[in-house]
Amino acid sequence: MDEIDFKLLVGLKKGIPLSSSPFNDIAAELKIPVEEVIKRLNQLKTDKVIRRFGASIKPNSIGLSANVLVAWRVPQHSVQEVGKALSEIKEISHCYERTTDNSNWTYNLYTVLHAQTRTVIEDMVSELSSKWGLEYKMLYSTRDLKHSLKPKEHL
Numbered sequence: 001m002d003e004i005d006f007k008l009l010v011g012l013k014k015g016i017p018l019s020s021s022p023f024n025d026i027a028a029e030l031k032i033p034v035e036e037v038i039k040r041l042n043q044l045k046t047d048k049v050i051r052r053f054g055a056s057i058k059p060n061s062i063g064l065s066a067n068v069l070v071a072w073r074v075p076q077h078s079v080q081e082v083g084k085a086l087s088e089i090k091e092i093s094h095c096y097e098r099t100t101d102n103s104n105w106t107y108n109l110y111t112v113l114h115a116q117t118r119t120v121i122e123d124m125v126s127e128l129s130s131k132w133g134l135e136y137k138m139l140y141s142t143r144d145l146k147h148s149l150k151p152k153e154h155l
Contacts, residue, residue: 009154068139069110071110073136083109093114
């Protein structure tokens with residue numbers, strides 16, 4: 001990955017131009033041919049730097065005003081199986097594993113769920129907990145903060 005790839009990613013993170021030829025617009029901004037933009041994007045996808053192209057939807061704007069981070073305590077031998085199953089649930093936007101090295105916090109699998117109400121979330125989490133026999137902690141959002149990719153001076 002070089003400086004052009006990084007600038008391409010930073011630009012994409014801000015959003016694709018809403019025009020009849022967005023890749024031409026990106027190419028012009030980067031001062032490279034549109035074919036190179038497409039080639040670089042394909043390579044970044046092949047290298048798994050980019051997972052997919054799609055719209056980024058704010059859950060609140062479509063009526064999903066309740067969201068929660070759920071920390072699950074999953075036996076290590078089940079993390080892959082449970083993680084795969086949880087990641088296929090449409091209400092779950094994120095699912096990831098973290099190592100635990102603190103005996104006071106032994107939760108190792110995390111999911112972010114979105115729904116219309118907290119009651120819906122609580123019912124869903126309770127059902128998943130019962131199904132998999134897992135302990136969990138629910139951490140509700142208190143305010144929405146924006147996280148974004150910040151360009152570095154050097155790669």
